[in-house]
Amino acid sequence: MSNNIIVLPLVIPIFTAVILIFLRKHVVVQRIIAFLTMLAVSIISFFLLVLVQREGIIRIDFGGWKPPFGILFVADAFSVLMVLTASIVTLICLLYAFSTVGERHEYMFFYSFVLLLVAGVNGSFLTGDIFNLFVCFEVMLMASYALVALDGEKVQLRESLKYVLINVVGSSVFLIALAYLYGTVKTLNMAHIAERVAEAGQDPMLTTVSLVLFIVFSLKAGLVLFFWLPGSYVVPPAAVQALFAALLTKVGVYALIRTFTLMFPHRPEVTHTIIGVFAGLTIILGCLGALSSRNVLRIAAYNIVIAVGFILIGLASGTENALAGSVFYLIHDMIAKALLFLLVGLMVFLTGEKFIDNMSGLIRNYPLFGWIYFLTMLALVGIPPLSGFVGKILIGKGAIEAGSYVLLFLGFASSLVVLFSLLKIFLSSFFGETIITNEDKKPLPIASMVSLVAFALCIVGMGLGAEQLMAYVKDAAKILVNPSIYIDAILSESEGV
Numbered sequence: 017m018s019n020n021i022i023v024l025p026l027v028i029p030i031f032t033a034v035i036l037i038f039l040r041k042h043v044v045v046q047r048i049i050a051f052l053t054m055l056a057v058s059i060i061s062f063f064l065l066v067l068v069q070r071e072g073i074i075r076i077d078f079g080g081w082k083p084p085f086g087i088l089f090v091a092d093a094f095s096v097l098m099v100l101t102a103s104i105v106t107l108i109c110l111l112y113a114f115s116t117v118g119e120r121h122e123y124m125f126f127y128s129f130v131l132l133l134v135a136g137v138n139g140s141f142l143t144g145d146i147f148n149l150f151v152c153f154e155v156m157l158m159a160s161y162a163l164v165a166l167d168g169e170k171v172q173l174r175e176s177l178k179y180v181l182i183n184v185v186g187s188s189v190f191l192i193a194l195a196y197l198y199g200t201v202k203t204l205n206m207a208h209i210a211e212r213v214a215e216a217g218q219d220p221m222l223t224t225v226s227l228v229l230f231i232v233f234s235l236k237a238g239l240v241l242f243f244w245l246p247g248s249y250v251v252p253p254a255a256v257q258a259l260f261a262a263l264l265t266k267v268g269v270y271a272l273i274r275t276f277t278l279m280f281p282h283r284p285e286v287t288h289t290i291i292g293v294f295a296g297l298t299i300i301l302g303c304l305g306a307l308s309s310r311n312v313l314r315i316a317a318y319n320i321v322i323a324v325g326f327i328l329i330g331l332a333s334g335t336e337n338a339l340a341g342s343v344f345y346l347i348h349d350m351i352a353k354a355l356l357f358l359l360v361g362l363m364v365f366l367t368g369e370k371f372i373d374n375m376s377g378l379i380r381n382y383p384l385f386g387w388i389y390f391l392t393m394l395a396l397v398g399i400p401p402l403s404g405f406v407g408k409i410l411i412g413k414g415a416i417e418a419g420s421y422v423l424l425f426l427g428f429a430s431s432l433v434v435l436f437s438l439l440k441i442f443l444s445s446f447f448g449e450t451i452i453t454n455e456d457k458k459p460l461p462i463a464s465m466v467s468l469v470a471f472a473l474c475i476v477g478m479g480l481g482a483e484q485l486m487a488y489v490k491d492a493a494k495i496l497v498n499p500s501i502y503i504d505a506i507l508s509e510s511e512g513v
Contacts, residue, residue, distance in 0.1 A: 115461030237268025254361020338414020345407025377450025
């Protein structure tokens with residue numbers, strides 16, 4: 017049955033991760049298997065997207081238990097777009113890792129942890145059960161704990177401890193919120209929760225539960241509560257930093273969008289106002305961090321924070337255009353942020369420096385590398401026809417429709433800050449007298465350059481092919497604005513439950 021395909025983006029990486037444990041000594045075999053696994057998952061995700069576009073929302077009920085009693089996976093346009101993007105990003109980051117991560121990491125089950133991470137991410141996107149979302153979060157986080165601490169250096173252990181503690185607290189609060197939610201609506205199926213909340217009229221108790229979930233997902237997304245993020249995201253190897261930047265915060269953003277469009281959309285004057293305030297504060301604080309730092313890795317980390325705030329302007333506005341913009345910009349940001357972290361990681365690798373004051377003249381030695389950075393900067397600022405432009409315009413249009421002029425101003429002012437912070441790196445590090453003599457010049461690893469070019473092509477292709485992509489994005493936004501489409505697709509065969 018074609019519906020079985022929904023579980024493959026979760027199951028295939030988990031099985032392969034287990035197999036790779038037994039191939040610890042065979043690094044080349046590990047690389048080939050990990051790469052082919054993610055290539056297969058990417059192809060399956062694309063096929064699933066075409067299937068959803070043709071047939072509408074599809075689901076698989078585990079063990080034959082019909083909703084709302086069993087665990088289920090649901091594929092709609094939004095979830096499958098996220099799975100496809102996450103799989104492609106992981107595939108390209110693996111290519112980069114082959115030449116940069118080092119055999120020491122590879123002997124320590126690096127590829128198994130990466131595959132478990134992507135399994136948790138894909139499971140989070142596809143699950144239709146909120147307790148299962150918690151389980152997939154934990155799979156993703158367990159793998160990320162190992163990847164943060166992989167080197168075992170003092171700074172990594174310190175940051176990984178902070179990272180683990182903050183996520184353990186978040187997971188504990190998540191469980192408490194789930195207990196209250198189940199006690200109130202007697203179900204954990206997301207579509208059934210949405211139906212029960214609509215029947216009950218989202219009373220103050222349910223709104224409070226929704227705000228507790230908001231805090232949990234905000235912690236994971238880096239929304240205001242991002243104090244742990246700049247430190248934790250800059251200590252692992254560059255390929256891991258790119259994966260974290262592209263995937264981990266975006267799972268939190270996805271959970272926020274799904275929660276407040278599907279399960280708790282009935283008190284926007286409370287919930288969406290708070291989301292708007294948090295989005296605005298996140299943009300302001302992220303901008304201050306990006307402007308004040310001279311460390312290329314920290315500047316990139318604060319740019320993650322700014323983007324999270326910007327994407328959630330679309331959720332706070334709540335119009336179809338705004339949500340379409342959020343979905344489009346979410347896909348763009350996953351690709352562009354992964355590329356940004358690979359670029360700054362390569363800068364650190366080539367120069368041995370993290371501060372822009374100690375780098376200069378890189379473009380003379382590595383012209384293609386320099387111009388790919390320039391292209392990435394333009395995409396993140398939102399210059400047409402690159403990938404960031406369409407999402408920014410749609411979010412701006414949605415904010416105007418909703419009358420969110422303060423958020424509109426903050427969002428577009430943040431584009432200037434992103435431009436300034438990334439231009440600061442470009443002018444300081446790539447121009448001027450070169451600090452690398454011909455004797456000291458390191459060759460750029462071929463696999464890492466191929467991965468940079470692949471990401472750059474994705475950015476350009478996504479901008480030029482925006483019209484084709486928008487067909488899927490509009491489908492996603494339509495379901496987010498009309499949650500009844502999602503609810504009916506899940507519960508239509510379970511009437512009277």
